[in-house]
Amino acid sequence: MSSLPLGSRIGSLLGRMGLKGRLLVIAIPTVWLLVFFLIPFLVVAKISFSEAAIARPPYLPIVEWIDGFFRVNLNFNNYLFLLEDPLYLAAYLGSVKIAGVATLIALLIGYPMAYLIARSPPDQRNLLLMLVVLPFWTSFLLRVYAWIGFLKGNGVINNLLMSIGIIDEPLVMLQTDFAVYVGIVYTYLPFMILPLYANLVKLDEAYLEASSDLGALPVTTFFTVTVPLSLSGIIAGCMLVFIPAVGEFVIPALLGGPDTLMIGQVLWNEFFSNRDWPVASSVAIVMLFVLVIPIMLLRWAQSAGEGESR
Amino acid sequence: MSEAIAVTGLKPWTDPNAVPFLKINNVTKKFGAFTSVNNVSLEIYKGEIFCLLGGSGCGKSTLLRMLSGFEDLTSGQIIIDGQDQAGIPPYKRPTNMMFQSYALFPHMTVEKNIAYGLKRDGLPRAEIATRVTDMLSLVQMGAFAARKPHQLSGGQRQRVALARALVKKPKLLLLDEPLGALDKKLREETQFELIKIQESLGVTFVVVTHDQQEAMTLSSRIGVMTAGKIVQVGTPREIYEYPQNRFVADFIGSVNIFEGRIAEDGESHVVVACPEAGLGIYVPHSIAGVIGQKVAVAVRPEKMQISKGDLGDLRNKLSGTIDEIAYMGDSSVYQIRLDSGKRVRVNQSNLFRSEESSLNYGDRVNLGWAGNAGIVVTS
Ligand SMILES: Nc1ncnc2c1ncn2[C@@H]1O[C@H](COP(=O)(O)OP(=O)(O)OP(=O)(O)O)[C@@H](O)[C@H]1O
Ligand SMILES: [Mg+2]
Numbered sequence: 001m002s003s004l005p006l007g008s009r010i011g012s013l014l015g016r017m018g019l020k021g022r023l024l025v026i027a028i029p030t031v032w033l034l035v036f037f038l039i040p041f042l043v044v045a046k047i048s049f050s051e052a053a054i055a056r057p058p059y060l061p062i063v064e065w066i067d068g069f070f071r072v073n074l075n076f077n078n079y080l081f082l083l084e085d086p087l088y089l090a091a092y093l094g095s096v097k098i099a100g101v102a103t104l105i106a107l108l109i110g111y112p113m114a115y116l117i118a119r120s121p122p123d124q125r126n127l128l129l130m131l132v133v134l135p136f137w138t139s140f141l142l143r144v145y146a147w148i149g150f151l152k153g154n155g156v157i158n159n160l161l162m163s164i165g166i167i168d169e170p171l172v173m174l175q176t177d178f179a180v181y182v183g184i185v186y187t188y189l190p191f192m193i194l195p196l197y198a199n200l201v202k203l204d205e206a207y208l209e210a211s212s213d214l215g216a217l218p219v220t221t222f223f224t225v226t227v228p229l230s231l232s233g234i235i236a237g238c239m240l241v242f243i244p245a246v247g248e249f250v251i252p253a254l255l256g257g258p259d260t261l262m263i264g265q266v267l268w269n270e271f272f273s274n275r276d277w278p279v280a281s282s283v284a285i286v287m288l289f290v291l292v293i294p295i296m297l298l299r300w301a302q303s304a305g306e307g308e309s310r
Numbered sequence: 311m312s313e314a315i316a317v318t319g320l321k322p323w324t325d326p327n328a329v330p331f332l333k334i335n336n337v338t339k340k341f342g343a344f345t346s347v348n349n350v351s352l353e354i355y356k357g358e359i360f361c362l363l364g365g366s367g368c369g370k371s372t373l374l375r376m377l378s379g380f381e382d383l384t385s386g387q388i389i390i391d392g393q394d395q396a397g398i399p400p401y402k403r404p405t406n407m408m409f410q411s412y413a414l415f416p417h418m419t420v421e422k423n424i425a426y427g428l429k430r431d432g433l434p435r436a437e438i439a440t441r442v443t444d445m446l447s448l449v450q451m452g453a454f455a456a457r458k459p460h461q462l463s464g465g466q467r468q469r470v471a472l473a474r475a476l477v478k479k480p481k482l483l484l485l486d487e488p489l490g491a492l493d494k495k496l497r498e499e500t501q502f503e504l505i506k507i508q509e510s511l512g513v514t515f516v517v518v519t520h521d522q523q524e525a526m527t528l529s530s531r532i533g534v535m536t537a538g539k540i541v542q543v544g545t546p547r548e549i550y551e552y553p554q555n556r557f558v559a560d561f562i563g564s565v566n567i568f569e570g571r572i573a574e575d576g577e578s579h580v581v582v583a584c585p586e587a588g589l590g591i592y593v594p595h596s597i598a599g600v601i602g603q604k605v606a607v608a609v610r611p612e613k614m615q616i617s618k619g620d621l622g623d624l625r626n627k628l629s630g631t632i633d634e635i636a637y638m639g640d641s642s643v644y645q646i647r648l649d650s651g652k653r654v655r656v657n658q659s660n661l662f663r664s665e666e667s668s669l670n671y672g673d674r675v676n677l678g679w680a681g682n683a684g685i686v687v688t689s
Contacts (some may be wrong), residue, residue, distance in 0.1 A: 206413035209380050212400040213407045214427030214478065224426075228417045 048281035078282035094261040099245035102184040110192035118200035175257030183251035191240040199233025235301035322355035337386030348538035361525040364535030406480040412471040612657040613683035625681030
């Protein structure tokens with residue numbers, strides 16, 4: 001060791017430290033994911049394969065050690081049950097439909113907003129972004145409750161419309177899918193606007209000028225240049241709205257009606273009303289896989305977006 | 311009307327009856343309190359390659375952007391082919407622009423980039439395909455048709471940008487530093503290619519550049535700009551041989567400037583008394599000036615001669631000491647220190663291959679130039 005020149009010894013020392021530093025950087029998120037995602041996931045997955053019982057906890061173990069026999073009881077009935085009862089499929093489809101439509105509406109509202117903020121003078125942008133995230137400063141639950149006040153039969157909107165004589169009797173808005181859409185779009189709009197803004201603010205105006213110079217009308221430029229170049233932002237925004245919206249429970253519970261069928265409520269009922277933890281767990285596991293597909297899409301879009309931006 | 315000047319050798323700007331294709335009338339552009347383009351007027355004729363030449367930040371790009379419609383005029387008027395362009399958006403103007411930053415669409419292949427403008431015109435597919443292919447081979451990018459811009463080198467991107475602007479065969483083509491990123495050889499090839507394209511298409515070019523060599527090679531006429539103003543317009547030869555002021559003389563090529571006062575105002579010449587040079591400099595073209603007026607005389611380095619011996623009957627003769635010699639291959643540049651301390655630059659072409667030049671550091675030499683070599687410039 002001592003025969004090595006000083007320079008290379010320092011070099012190897014730094015190399016080892018650098019390696020350690022890198023390991024550390026990777027280790028922190030790995031541990032985080034392990035503790036807060038993988039372990040809970042495995043616990044839920046385990047419960048989903050067990051048998052319900054009137055006990056505490058309300059399910060039977062899946063591995064047993066009795067009289068020298070090691071027994072593994074994997075119960076697939078919970079999953080089969082999901083297939084048998086059309087309620088679950090309907091709830092999944094209902095959730096995906098509501099989340100999908102709400103995402104589309106949020107995109108249609110959020111894109112122009114993000115575009116305007118990105119194109120406004122730089123000193124005004126931060127203020128406008130502040131306004132977008134301002135609602136987060138009050139409790140989510142309170143804000144959803146506030147919508148009840150707006151939408152109900154003698155609520156703000158109906159009173160206003162009747163007082164100016166547009167309608168004679170109150171519109172039924174609360175406890176309909178409409179109210180659920182309003183709630184979801186309202187709640188998740190900032191998640192749409194922020195990634196879109198981050199994307200659009202980087203969009204080089206020269207591309208738009210080049211398009212215009214080559215004879216494209218502003219509309220054409222928008223659809224052939226602006227939209228494709230902000231595609232990764234669009235996908236990111238849509239995923240950030242769609243994924244939480246699929247599993248949304250509070251909004252349909254407070255604003256939705258008896259017809260509003262979303263998987264979050266089903267999950268809640270299985271857990272807390274029926275106390276059937278195994279079925280509830282299998283509902284959760286299936287929901288996870290329903291969401292994995294869009295998450296993969298998101299990752300794909302991100303890597304595609306990185307390839308694009310030189 | 312003739313389509314291409316270079317072919318016919320006509321000079322429409324000398325013809326009082328010729329109608330300019332592009333008229334820029336007293337155009338001014340202000341950004342807040344800052345004046346980027348200051349009262350510029352130009353008349354550019356059909357088939358010209360007109361170069362806007364000037365240093366960085368002098369307003370060349372801004373002027374071009376006003377022509378293509380991206381910037382509003384603060385005041386003035388732009389008329390293209392008889393039509394006032396006020397209020398006409400870029401997508402309706404008969405111009406195409408090659409951007410200084412290229413602005414190639416990053417999400418489209420080279421081919422799609424070039425086809426973009428043709429598609430907007432709603433041309434049939436087959437025609438788009440052939441025109442794109444022709445253009446690709448013209449800029450030697452056929453092998454890269456399927457690549458995205460980020461997979462190209464800087465020079466390749468530049469050629470795609472050029473192709474995209476050319477393919478629509480606009481009446482007026484605006485090129486912002488079109489050849490800046492190309493290496494010397496490719497740049498020269500492309501310059502001649504541009505001239506050929508210009509001749510075959512009959513398009514009028516306005517080219518922005520800060521490379522005087524490029525302006526000299528390409529253009530039918532040059533407009534020299536500084537600080538938002540056009541200071542001189544003329545053919546490359548006029549600009550080089552008869553710069554109207556010191557800035558132009560200095561900016562185009564190198565020049566020796568002698569300060570002095572008019573001492574004698576003859577019928578076909580003036581004599582400028584010049585203490586720096588230690589003589590009265592004879593300049594043939596008389597200028598409208600009074601005796602005693604302060605002027606400067608500009609003499610190009612290659613128009614000067616040096617010798618250890620007698621220079622014969624040159625009108626202007628002085629002497630000095632060789633301070634520095636730079637061997638450039640085809641020529642040598644000598645720095646001569648005059649007795650007044652002023653340094654003069656002299657270019658001599660190396661006519662003979664000689665191991666050892668007969669002129670050496672510290673040599674005392676005679677220096678002179680013909681009577682018609684100098685020109686009076688105002689400052
Ligand atoms: N949008 C703008 N806002 C404020 N000032 C501007 C704007 N565009 C250009 N300018 C200023 O106008 C002047 C001329 O700019 P321009 O881009 O026309 O220069 P240029 O001659 O093309 O220079 P270069 O050779 O570096 O490209 C510069 O001082 C620039 O800072
Ligand atoms: Mg410029």
